[in-house]
Amino acid sequence: MTSKTIALKQTAMALDSSRIAPAVAALMVGAFLLLGAGFAHSNTIHNAAHDARHAFAFPCH
Amino acid sequence: MFRIIFAVALLAGFVSGAGISLVQEITTTPLILHAEEFEQASAAPHHFETATFKLVDGTATHAGASAEAWAPENGLQRFFYTALANIVMGVGFALLLVASYVIDGSRINGRRGVVWGMAGFAIFTLSPSLGLAPEVPGSLVAELTARQGWWLAAAASTALGLWLMVFRSGWMFAVAGLVIIALPHLIGAPHPQQIGGPVPAELAGQFAAASLVTAAIFWAMLGWLSGTIYQRMAADG
Numbered sequence: 001m002t003s004k005t006i007a008l009k010q011t012a013m014a015l016d017s018s019r020i021a022p023a024v025a026a027l028m029v030g031a032f033l034l035l036g037a038g039f040a041h042s043n044t045i046h047n048a049a050h051d052a053r054h055a056f057a058f059p060c061h
Numbered sequence: 062m063f064r065i066i067f068a069v070a071l072l073a074g075f076v077s078g079a080g081i082s083l084v085q086e087i088t089t090t091p092l093i094l095h096a097e098e099f100e101q102a103s104a105a106p107h108h109f110e111t112a113t114f115k116l117v118d119g120t121a122t123h124a125g126a127s128a129e130a131w132a133p134e135n136g137l138q139r140f141f142y143t144a145l146a147n148i149v150m151g152v153g154f155a156l157l158l159v160a161s162y163v164i165d166g167s168r169i170n171g172r173r174g175v176v177w178g179m180a181g182f183a184i185f186t187l188s189p190s191l192g193l194a195p196e197v198p199g200s201l202v203a204e205l206t207a208r209q210g211w212w213l214a215a216a217a218s219t220a221l222g223l224w225l226m227v228f229r230s231g232w233m234f235a236v237a238g239l240v241i242i243a244l245p246h247l248i249g250a251p252h253p254q255q256i257g258g259p260v261p262a263e264l265a266g267q268f269a270a271a272s273l274v275t276a277a278i279f280w281a282m283l284g285w286l287s288g289t290i291y292q293r294m295a296a297d298g
Contacts, residue, residue, distance in 0.1 A: 018062060019163050022062045022063040022066055026066045026067065026159060026160035029153075030070070030153045030157040031153070031157070033150070033156070034157075036149070037149040037153065041205070047130060047132035047133065048142040048145070048146060049143070049149075050132075051085070051093055052143050052146035052150060053146070054197070055088075055090070055093075055143075055147075056185075056186075057186060057195035057272050057276065059193060059205060059208035059209050059212050060196055
């Protein structure tokens with residue numbers, strides 16, 4: 001393995017971690033929004049999101 | 062990368078959520094309003110309420126809370142809050158979708174986005190709906206937390222199963238994927254001990270179909286938009 005291929009591999013790995021961290025953050029924010037709008041038991045949130053929850057086939061009261 | 066993911070998800074989620082709100086006005090919302098007429102007319106609140114099942118959105122379950130709980134007024138206000146909820150959920154689903162594009166790392170465009178969107182449809186609509194059919198207001202259902210837990214388990218197992226089947230090669234992964242997808246359905250979704258309720262079965266059936274079709278439109282739209290916008294933004298930098 002030449003030093004050039006090693007350098008390339010390292011760049012690829014660095015790219016990888018720079019992709020994975022923001023992707024995981026996006027997954028977490030996305031799950032938070034969905035649980036809030038679709039699953040939260042708060043009466044106010046439930047009543048506001050009522051028709052959307054039913055339309056998306058989320059379980060509702 | 063951070064900026065790209067969130068910009069794509071916000072834009073695609075906002076447009077899809079706003080767009081599906083208009084579609085729902087024709088497909089699901091009229092059925093919800095119609096079902097609520099039966100639900101309110103039949104208001105024999107305590108007849109349906111037991112420890113094991115409740116009336117969906119019934120006066121029985123809301124009787125105590127309705128005195129102080131706020132709810133949007135029918136008409137424009139109700140549409141506004143429904144659209145707001147659709148947009149929040151649209152952005153949420155879009156974040157999951159775009160994060161998947163980034164983790165997968167292969168080339169994305171509008172067409173490939175639609176394929177990813179169909180996976181989202183299978184995970185978040187088809188699989189949970191097989192056990193817990195989309196509920197029209199007034200259906201008799203099992204306890205809420207149990208249904209939510211099963212719903213999430215069905216979605217998660219379908220996501221994992223599809224991932225094994227699509228991204229791993231070898232028949233063993235395909236078989237394992239199928240088993241994992243089937244597992245929550247073999248265990249069975251929580252159902253009420255008694256079925257029936259004030260809303261006619263025809264209306265409930267119509268609502269289930271309308272809700273599935275509406276979700277399919279949403280996922281196709283979200284997949285195409287997120288794929289197209291991601292391709293442009295990733296190219297720009």
